[in-house]
Amino acid sequence: MTKRTATPDAGTDTAIAAAVAVLDDQGKVRKRIQILPFGDPFHGRDGRGPYRLVDATHAQAVIDATAAVQRDTDLFIDYDHQSVLAVPNGGTARAAGWIKGLSVEADGIHAEVEWTAPALAALEAGEYRYVSPHFRFAQADGRITRLVNVGLTNSPNLDLAAIAAADMALSTGDQKPMKSVAEALGLSADASEEEVLAAIKDMMEKSTAQSAQITAIDKTLADVRVTVGVAADADGTAIATALAEKAASFDPAQFVPRASYDALAKGVREEAEKSAVAAVDQAVADGKVPPAQRAWALDLVKKDKASFHSFIAGAAPFAAGDIITEKSGDKDAPKLSADEAAIASQLGLTEEKFLKSREEGNV
Structure with a gap:
């Protein structure tokens, strides 16, 4: 049949x-x-x-x-x-x-x-x-x-x-069958109407995809042209020449391997940490930073070394066992610890003002 x-x-x-x-x-x-x-x-x-x-x-x-x-x-x-x-x-x-x-x-x-x-x-x-x-x-x-x-x-x-x-x-x-249409689309001469239309649709979709790819390539080439410093309409030869010139002018002495850089940066960070800890510990030992404020002092020296040293230079040493005793006739008044007394002294606060600030949660 x-x-x-x-x-x-x-x-x-x-x-x-x-x-x-x-x-x-x-x-x-x-x-x-x-x-x-x-x-x-x-x-x-x-x-x-x-x-x-x-x-x-x-x-x-x-x-x-x-x-x-x-x-x-x-x-x-x-x-x-x-x-x-x-x-x-x-x-x-x-x-x-x-x-x-x-x-x-x-x-x-x-x-x-x-x-x-x-x-x-x-x-x-x-x-x-x-x-x-x-x-x-x-x-x-x-x-x-x-x-x-x-x-x-x-x-x-x-x-x-x-x-x-x-x-x-x-x-x-x-x-009359249009064999040339089917052949132009890469189909057999007896291809059905559905096959011809499907081939046309596929051709359109591929054309759209290729257009999108070309647009993406053009965008990439535009970025490359800017990077290598050539004209906006420079062709592939001009881009390749510019890349070759940049490669020839590369000076290895101006750069270090990433592994070496990372190792050096790690050493610098560790040395800075040691230096900060040593400075705070010395300030505690000298009685210029109460032990309870060590964490605060360590955070300050890491963030602003100049402010820390300025604070230490102006701080008056205190004896670790010093306390402020209660006032006569006021046996129920709160007492300050030695650390709190030292902080109050450094902040220029009286006992009453310090206690009030403590009650309000400000210190």
């Missing part, structure tokens, strides 16, 4: 869409025109439809499918859709212009147009005013699948008139 081969147009029909004015507000001929609007769905003035161009992703798929069919051939603009109406009946159709590029914009699909001289003269003279696209759409749900061409027209009543109508004498359904 022979396998039936699907084509990119399998299960689709064909239509001519709404007319769009070619002249701008100043009466000049547009070279960039909208050829398909977004709509989910939209209908023709004669009620045909529904047709759907859902969003930017759908529009890009239409452009990609069109490019896969056209390959290296430009889409053309004819007069009054003569390529549809006249050519099948033995007539001819002259080109009014050539579409040099398609893009997705905020309101739908736009085209860059290169008008022929006769068409440009006709447009400027007002002999023609509108363009309308000829496209394929899915019979099942009206989703537009690809563009066929565009026509200059003065007949807005053709808006979305189905080309498959009797007066247009076009067949629908499966068309």
Whole structure:
């Protein structure tokens, strides 16, 4: 049993869409025109439809499918859709212009147009005013699948008139297999429509990923250019030359191995710790720092050695056994320890003020 081969147009029909004015507000001929609007769905003035161009992703798929069919051939603009109406009946159709590029914009699909001289003269003279696209759409749900061409027209009543109508004498359904499309995508000649569309989608995703990678590389190169001090547009050769020059000017004597640096830094820290401990212990031994305040003094000398030594230089020595006795007639008054008496003396506080500060939690 022979396998039936699907084509990119399998299960689709064909239509001519709404007319769009070619002249701008100043009466000049547009070279960039909208050829398909977004709509989910939209209908023709004669009620045909529904047709759907859902969003930017759908529009890009239409452009990609069109490019896969056209390959290296430009889409053309004819007069009054003569390529549809006249050519099948033995007539001819002259080109009014050539579409040099398609893009997705905020309101739908736009085209860059290169008008022929006769068409440009006709447009400027007002002999023609509108363009309308000829496209394929899915019979099942009206989703537009690809563009066929565009026509200059003065007949807005053709808006979305189905080309498959009797007066247009076009067949629908499966068309002649487009083996070249499948082959261009690296598929077998009998690839199905689903396989072709999947290959197109994969190609788009890879293109997006490659674009992201290129952007990242460009960012990295920009940073490298700044680091090595070359121009913002310097190429790979200039960057490599600058790197080589920097490597040649490197002086090992100006640097030390990381392990050696870490060992030296550790030794400095340990020596500083020993020095701080020795200074505090000597101050305690000299009676200038009470033993209970040793931790405070050690913290001070580590943070601010100059303040510590200034404090020690002005501190009066005290005897370890000294205490302040209670006052006569006030047997219930709190007593100060020797350490507290020494602190009060160094702070210039009377016993009463020190006790009050202690009660309030300030010392």
